[in-house]
Amino acid sequence: MKEVFLSHQKGPLEDRIAIVTGAARGLGAALARRLAQEGCHLVLADINLEGAKKLADEIESTWARRALALAVDVTQEAQVREMVDRTMAQFGRIDILVSNVGIVEVHEITEFPTEAWRKIIEINLTGYFLCAREVANVMKEQRRGVIIQVNSKAGRQGSLWSGAYSASKFGGIGLTQSMALDLAPYGIRVNAVCPGSLLDSPLWEEYLYNECAQKWGLSREEVRKKYTDEVPLGRACTYEDVANVVVFLSSDQASYMTGQAINVTGGLQMG
Numbered sequence: 304m305k306e307v308f309l310s311h312q313k314g315p316l317e318d319r320i321a322i323v324t325g326a327a328r329g330l331g332a333a334l335a336r337r338l339a340q341e342g343c344h345l346v347l348a349d350i351n352l353e354g355a356k357k358l359a360d361e362i363e364s365t366w367a368r369r370a371l372a373l374a375v376d377v378t379q380e381a382q383v384r385e386m387v388d389r390t391m392a393q394f395g396r397i398d399i400l401v402s403n404v405g406i407v408e409v410h411e412i413t414e415f416p417t418e419a420w421r422k423i424i425e426i427n428l429t430g431y432f433l434c435a436r437e438v439a440n441v442m443k444e445q446r447r448g449v450i451i452q453v454n455s456k457a458g459r460q461g462s463l464w465s466g467a468y469s470a471s472k473f474g475g476i477g478l479t480q481s482m483a484l485d486l487a488p489y490g491i492r493v494n495a496v497c498p499g500s501l502l503d504s505p506l507w508e509e510y511l512y513n514e515c516a517q518k519w520g521l522s523r524e525e526v527r528k529k530y531t532d533e534v535p536l537g538r539a540c541t542y543e544d545v546a547n548v549v550v551f552l553s554s555d556q557a558s559y560m561t562g563q564a565i566n567v568t569g570g571l572q573m574g
Contacts (some may be wrong), residue, residue, distance in 0.1 A: 314342030315554045320394040322346040322386070324377055324434055325404030327354030328454065329505045330498075333542035334401055334549055339366040341550050343399065346390045348375035369394075377404050377430030387437045396445055399553050400438045402431045403453040405471075407506065409426060409464040409514045420467045427471035432478060435493070439486055447490040449553050452479055453545070454495040456572045464518070472497075476564045483562030494552050499568035500530050502539035512567040535570030 321338050325331040326350035335345050339362045347355040347362075347370060355372035362370040371393050375386045377561040390397055405427045408419045435450050442448030456467055458472030476495055501507065512523040519526065531539055544567050550563070551557055566572045 314340065315550065315556070316399070317342035319343050319398040319553070320346070320396055321388065321399035321401060321436075321537070321553070322348060322390060322397060322438065323401045323403055324348045324375065324430070327351040327358060328503060330542055330545060331401075331403040332358055334403060334453075334546055335362065335370075337543075337546035337550060338399070338401075338553070339368045339370070342368070344369040344394060345350075345371070346378070346386070346394075347372045348386055349404070350374060350376055364423045368459055377434055378425050380433055383433045383437050386434075387441060390428055391441065397438055397441050398448060400434060400448075401453065401549060401553075402434050402451065405453065405455075407465060407468040407511070409511070409518075410466075411464055412466045415466055423467040424471050424474075427468065428474045428478070431475055435478075435482060439482070439491060442491045443486070443489045448492075450482065450486075450491065450493040451549055452493075452495040453549075454479075454497045456497050456499050456566065456568050457565065458495070458497055459566065459572045464514075479564065480562045487561060492552075492557070493563070494547060494557075494560060495562050495564040496548050496552070497546045497565075497566045497568065497572065499534065499540035500573050501545075502527055502530060503541070533571060534568070538569065540567060540569065 321343040323331055323335045326335045326347035335347055339345055345362055347359055349355045352374040357369035358449040359372040362368050373386055375382050406423055431452055452475050454475050457470045458476050462469045479493050479495045512526050514525045516523050548565055548567050
């Protein structure tokens with residue numbers, strides 16, 4: 304019998320260079336793992352450097368992709384510029400930015416602390432702007448690139464007790480659309496992904512279940528059921544659901560898509 308050798312099956316993003324912010328854990332870490340699986344080399348940016356380093360080691364050992372962990376506060380211009388400079392020194396180009404970092408606090412609007420408002424806007428919106436601006440300067444020279452913001456269903460419809468978060472995410476979609484227009488002549492595509500409730504994420508497990516349970520007088524299990532029951536497809540959003548869309552938008556299959564905000568909400572948010 305003739306022996307058959309199977310060639311290496313390359314991923315759709317083979318050898319592309321991707322920066323993921325907020326990459327040390329949760330959704331950011333899941334997206335970084337998926338991008339590595341699809342062939343990317345990674346820059347893992349997070350204020351939690353130890354977590355980013357641990358993930359970098361995992362990516363290099365599991366998928367034989369290069370991974371660089373960096374301590375980055377996305378609200379600090381100098382640190383964002385250093386992130387871009389280090390990426391260029393290590394890899395020579397930037398193909399993909401996934402702006403994932405974000406925070407939320409829940410307060411009824413008449414009780415919303417001003418400092419909490421400013422912090423959320425600064426991290427979620429200004430941080431996205433700074434990362435996208437610095438990366439876009441590199442991508443303009445390359446005349447190609449992909450910028451993706453991890454947004455939220457709260458960027459498409461106001462969210463209870465989350466005025467600052469929702470405002471930051473609505474602003475993120477406006478910024479995404481504006482950047483898409485600015486950067487289209489350079490072959491740079493800019494899109495947003497709007498997940499539904501990631502009910503198994505650290506954000507929910509460590510914060511939102513307790514806050515919602517206290518405000519509604521429910522158990523954590525009842526809060527989860529309440530949010531799940533609202534979804535037409537009958538389940539929570541998963542990391543894989545979001546990663547599938549991020550990979551598609553990063554790939555050449557989405558070469559005619561820019562300025563879009565893609566809902567990944569199981570039908571909870573439409574249009």
